Amino acid sequence: MADRPGAPHDLHATAAQRLRSDGQRYTSNRRVLIDLLGATDHPVTIAEVLTLRADLAQSSVYRNLAVLEQAGVVHRVVATDEYARYELAQDLTEHHHHLICSSCGAVADFTIGPKLEESMAEAFARVGEQTGFETDHHRLDLVGRCTDCR
Amino acid sequence: MADRPGAPHDLHATAAQRLRSDGQRYTSNRRVLIDLLGATDHPVTIAEVLTLRADLAQSSVYRNLAVLEQAGVVHRVVATDEYARYELAQDLTEHHHHLICSSCGAVADFTIGPKLEESMAEAFARVGEQTGFETDHHRLDLVGRCTDCR
DNA sequence: CTCAGTGCAAAGGATTTGCATGCCG
DNA sequence: CGGCATGCAAATCCTTTGCACTGAG
Numbered sequence: 240m241a242d243r244p245g246a247p248h249d250l251h252a253t254a255a256q257r258l259r260s261d262g263q264r265y266t267s268n269r270r271v272l273i274d275l276l277g278a279t280d281h282p283v284t285i286a287e288v289l290t291l292r293a294d295l296a297q298s299s300v301y302r303n304l305a306v307l308e309q310a311g312v313v314h315r316v317v318a319t320d321e322y323a324r325y326e327l328a329q330d331l332t333e334h335h336h337h338l339i340c341s342s343c344g345a346v347a348d349f350t351i352g353p354k355l356e357e358s359m360a361e362a363f364a365r366v367g368e369q370t371g372f373e374t375d376h377h378r379l380d381l382v383g384r385c386t387d388c389r
Numbered sequence: 390m391a392d393r394p395g396a397p398h399d400l401h402a403t404a405a406q407r408l409r410s411d412g413q414r415y416t417s418n419r420r421v422l423i424d425l426l427g428a429t430d431h432p433v434t435i436a437e438v439l440t441l442r443a444d445l446a447q448s449s450v451y452r453n454l455a456v457l458e459q460a461g462v463v464h465r466v467v468a469t470d471e472y473a474r475y476e477l478a479q480d481l482t483e484h485h486h487h488l489i490c491s492s493c494g495a496v497a498d499f500t501i502g503p504k505l506e507e508s509m510a511e512a513f514a515r516v517g518e519q520t521g522f523e524t525d526h527h528r529l530d531l532v533g534r535c536t537d538c539r
Numbered sequence: 540c541t542c543a544g545t546g547c548a549a550a551g552g553a554t555t556t557g558c559a560t561g562c563c564g
Numbered sequence: 565c566g567g568c569a570t571g572c573a574a575a576t577c578c579t580t581t582g583c584a585c586t587g588a589g
Contacts, residue, residue: 263543264543264544264589266543266544266545266587266588268545285578285579286578296545296546297546297547297579298545298546298547298548298579298580298581299544299546301578302544302580303544303545305580315469317467317468318467319465321577321578322578323578338516338520338522340522341525347522349516349520349522351509351516352512355508358505358508359501359505359509359529362501362502362505366488366499366501366531367531370488370497370499370536371536371539372488372497372531372533372535372536373533373534373539375491375532375533375534376533377530378528378529378530378531378532379509379527379528380528381513381516381522381524381526381527382524382525382527383523383524383526384522384523385521386521386522389521414563414564414568414569416562416563416568416569416570418569418570419569435554436553446571446572447554447572448555448571448572448573449569451553451555452556452569452570453570455555471552471553471579472553
């Protein structure tokens with residue numbers, strides 16, 4: 240689950256390309272963020288980023304993550320606490336879901352089988368037809384207690 | 390989907406009982422909140438509550454919803470925007486999921502078939518065994534654009 | 540050179556808290 | 565009566581924004 244499809248180079252190349260398509264530059268700060276997100280196996284809070292890379296300015300991190308999200312390179316994850324979390328866009332990693340600890344707020348990744356994903360996709364298609372809702376992506380999270388908090 | 394299992398009386402009785410078990414009173418303000426949540430078919434923001442019932446003090450709404458959540462009567466729903474939303478606990482209504490509009494933030498309810506729910510429950514049990522994560526509940530949301538925003 | 544990106548500090552906005560008062564038990 | 569609930573206003577805290585400076589193209 241920690242392995243990413245494609246080498247780091249591809250990751251940066253893809254990020255650069257998507258940013259360019261969006262009229263944005265791939266600056267060193269943005270590269271640092273991508274490196275950082277590519278090295279973790281869970282969505283990261285802004286606070287974590289600032290701790291891991293104390294040289295980054297808070298406002299730049301907020302702004303750059305917003306730019307990267309806009310360009311479709313990273314994805315904003317909403318857990319249950321008030322902190323925003325970011326991960327690489329799932330087409331740059333692999334499709335997965337989140338285990339959210341309601342006690343400490345930790346977020347971990349997990350996957351379910353492709354069969355189940357398919358069944359869900361079919362169900363979502365039906366819902367879309369019936370309601371007129373145009374689905375962009377789905378969110379399947381388990382909320383509970385992580386091993387540390389049990 | 391708008392129908393709730395059990396008459397309103399049961400709802401209040403259950404709410405009162407759960408609060409009592411939690412050492413809390415079922416005050417008139419709390420009753421108003423339950424009435425309001427029972428009357429809608431989607432999770433409600435604090436702002437909506439304050440608009441619908443302008444006589445309620447903002448701080449009391451925040452505090453009472455927290456108390457009600459603690460007692461297991463209401464559930465806090467996290468969408469994609471920064472607003473907290475609340476709905477009745479799903480054992481007081483029926484199990485459902487959310488359509489979240491990433492454009493206007495609207496949240497609507499929908500359900501999937503019991504078969505699929507079962508398959509998911511099985512998958513979650515497996516994940517729990519493998520990771521040691523103790524699941525309290527799951528969250529399955531579709532993020533996209535509602536009919537108004539398409 | 541030009542203009543987007545950066546960093547610092549100040550502002551914004553949803554949510555929380557302190558405190559005096561009111562009311563249920 | 566005692567203690568929790570309430571309401572108002574002030575405080576918090578994550579996040580956003582203003583502004584002057586720096587650096588890439």
